[in-house]
Amino acid sequence: MTSARSTLQVEGLETYFFTKAGVVKAVDGVSFAVGRGEVMGLVGESGCGKSVTGFSIMGLVDPPGRIVGGQVLFNGENLLTASEEHMRALRGSRIAMIFQDPMMTLNPVLRIDTQMIETIRAHERIDHASARQRARDALGQVGIPSPDERLRAYPHQFSGGMRQRVAIAIALLNKPDLIIADEPTTALDVTIQGQILYEAQKLCRELGMALIWITHDLAVVAGLADKICVMYAGKIVEQGLVDDVLDHPVHPYTVGLIGSVPSHNPRGQPLAQIPGMTPSLLNLPPGCAFRTRCSRASGICEQEPRLSEPRSGHKVRCFHPCLEGHA
Amino acid sequence: MNTMLEARDLTKRFVKTLDLAGKIAQKLGAGVREEVVHAVNHVDFSIDPGEVVGLVGESGCGKSTVGRMVAGILPPTEGKILFKGTDVAGMDDADSKTAALQIQMIFQDPFASLNPRMRVQDIIGEAPTIHGIIKRAETAAYVEDIMLRVGLDPDYRRRYPHQFSGGQRQRIGIARALAVKPEFLVCDEAIAALDVSIQAQVLNLFIGLREDLNLTYLFISHDLGVVEHISDRVIIMYLGRIIEIAPTEELFKSPNHPYTKALLNEVPRLDARRRDFAPVAGEIPSPIDPPSGCHFHPRCPHATERCRNEVPVLKAVAPGRVSACHLNDTH
Secondary structure, eight states: OOOTTOSEEEEEEEEEEEETTEEEEEEEEEEEEEOTTOEEEEEOOTTSSHHHHHHHHHTOOOTTEEEEEEEEEETTEEGGGSOHHHHHHHBTTTEEEEOSSGGGTSOTTSOHHHHHHHHHHHHSOOOHHHHHHHHHHHHHHTTOSSHHHHTTSOGGGSOHHHHHHHHHHHHHTTOOSEEEEESTTTTSOHHHHHHHHHHHHHHHHHHOOEEEEEESOHHHHHHHOSEEEEEETTEEEEEEEHHHHHHSOOSHHHHHHHHTOGGGSOTTSOOOOOOSOOOOOBTOOSSOTTGGGOTTOOGGGGSOOOEEEEETTEEEEOSSOOOTTOO | OOOSEEEEEEEEEEEEOOOHHHHHHHHTTOOOOOEEEEEEEEEEEEEOTTOEEEEEOOTTSSHHHHHHHHTTSSOOSEEEEEETTEEGGGOOHHHHHHHHHHEEEEOSOTTTSSOTTSOHHHHHHHHHHHTTSSOGGGHHHHHHHHHHHTTOOGGGGGOOGGGSOHHHHHHHHHHHHHTTOOSEEEEESTTTTSOHHHHHHHHHHHHHHHHHHTOEEEEEESOHHHHHHHOSEEEEEETTEEEEEEEHHHHHHSOOSHHHHHHHHHSOOTTOOSOOOOOOOSOOOOTTSOOSSSTTGGGOTTOOHHHHHSOOOOEEEETTEEEOOTHHHHO
C-alpha cells in the first residue's frame, strides 16, 4: 500500500481547529496511499473529518484550522512545505477537487466556456481556440450532449446532474494526476448518480488518474472503489481492500455501519443499529473514540489503540477487533 | 375489509399565473402562456389498515405532493381522497377534524419542521391538549410517556430543538405526530437527512412503533434500500404518474416496468463490487413540458412508436400487481 509509485501518500496528517471553545482534532493522524488508476473510498459519517482530510491535501484549510503535523507526498513531493505559489500551480492542474454542490465550483454569472477556458489558460500557454476545443472535448467526455452549444450556456441553465458533470469536466481539463471528490453524488437522484459513477469509473480506467471518493454511503464505494478507509472521529479506524473491509470487517464501527444498511438485512426485521451518536470532536477524551458506543469495549479502550494489521494489507485501530469466523 | 385510505383519480396542478406585464404581452399576441406543472396526474391507489406502502420516485415525480395531499396539507385539484371509505372533502367539521388528527405527517428536514422557539414539552404536548385528547393537568405525564416511547430522555423536556442532534430532532417530530394518537402516518423522506447509523436507529423506531401501535404508513423515499426494508407494497412514480405497484418482494425480484428495472439496477449495493455501471440514459424531463405518450419513452431502450403517442394505463400483470407499459400487451 505504500509503494514508491503512489500518486499520493498521506502520512500521519493532523489538522486541528483552534476554536474559542477548545481544540477540535478534525483529522488526527491519518495515513493512506493512492496509486495511479486507483479509486479509494473515504467513508464516514458527518463530522468524522473526511472532508477536512480532502481540504488538507488541497491546502485549503482556513483559520482557525491549521495543519499541525504529518506529510502529504504528492508524486514524492511534500505539499505541506510547498509555497503558496507552487500550490496554486498544482491546484486545478495536477490535483483537482469536485464538491457536493457544483455551484461551489461554478461562477453563476459567467458562461461555461469562459470558466473552462480560464481554467486551462491559467495553467498553460495555449491559444484561445485550442483551449476552447479542449473544453469542448472535456464536456463530451463526461457525457454532456451537444457540447458546442452547451459551452455558451450559464450554470443556471443546467440541471443538477448536468452541473455536476460540468464541475467534473472542469476538474478534468488539465488531466490531473489526482482527483478528490467530496460527496459528489449525494444531492443527485439514483439514475443520475449511476451516470456520474459510470463516468468517474470510465475516466479513472482510461486516464489512469488516482481518485479519492469521499462519501457517507458504503454502498456507493462498494461499486466503485478498489480500497476503503473508514474514518471515525478524525481517525482512520479501518482500511484495506474493498472486499476485505466489506466482507470481513474487523472494527466494531465498520461492522455496525454495514449492519445498518437496510438492504443487507432481512426485510421488516429491526436493523443491527449502533447505539448513541457520533461524539463531538471538541475536547475529545483520550482513548478509542468509539468505546462509548461499542459492545466490545473494556477498560483498556481508555488507552489509545494502535493501528494493527491482522491480515496482510488490512489494518484496524482497535483493541478488540472482530476476528472470529475467519482465518 | 375496509381500506384505510384510498386515492381516486388524484390530480394536482400548480399554475404560475401571469403578472400584469405577462397579461399585456399575451393580449398583444406575444405567445406568453401560463405555466402549468402537472405535479400529480390522475393517480389511484389504496392502502389497507396496518400496511406499510412505500412510495418511490426521483425528484420532481410528485411523490411529496401525493403525501401532502393525503395528509390534508394541500387540496387536490381533481379527484378525491377517501379515509376509511369516506370522502375527506365531503366530511362535516367534526369528522374532518378527526380525520385530520388521525393522519399525521413526518417531514424530511428535522431542522425546519420544529418551531425553534418552543420547548420540546410544548411541541409534543400542545396539540393533544388543544384537541382535548388529554387534560391540561395530564400533559407532563403524557409527554414523558411519549418521549420514552420514541427513545428520548424525558429529562430533556424543557430543552429547545437546537439543543438536539438531527436524529433526536427527528424523534421529536415523530413524538409530535404520535401525540394525537394517529392511525396513519405519512413519512416524507423521514430519514433521508440523517447519518447512516442514525438512519438505522430511526428506521428501527418506525418498525417498532408499527408493531406496538398498529400504525399504517405511507413511506415516501427515494432510497430503494430503505423502502425495500420497511414496506409491504411499493408504488413507483415517474413524472406525476404511477407506473407500477407491486408487493415488495415481487417488485425487487422481478420488476415489470422498464423504469423500475433501471431504478433497481442503479441502486448501489454492498455486494456489488467494482461493477460496470450501465446507467439509464438521459435526464428526468421537466414536468412543465412532459414528453408525449409514455413519459419514460425518451429514456426507454424498448420504446416504440406507440409509446410516443399513447399514454399507457395501469393494467394488472399478476395478482396484486399493476404496471403501465405498452410492452405488456405484446406478449
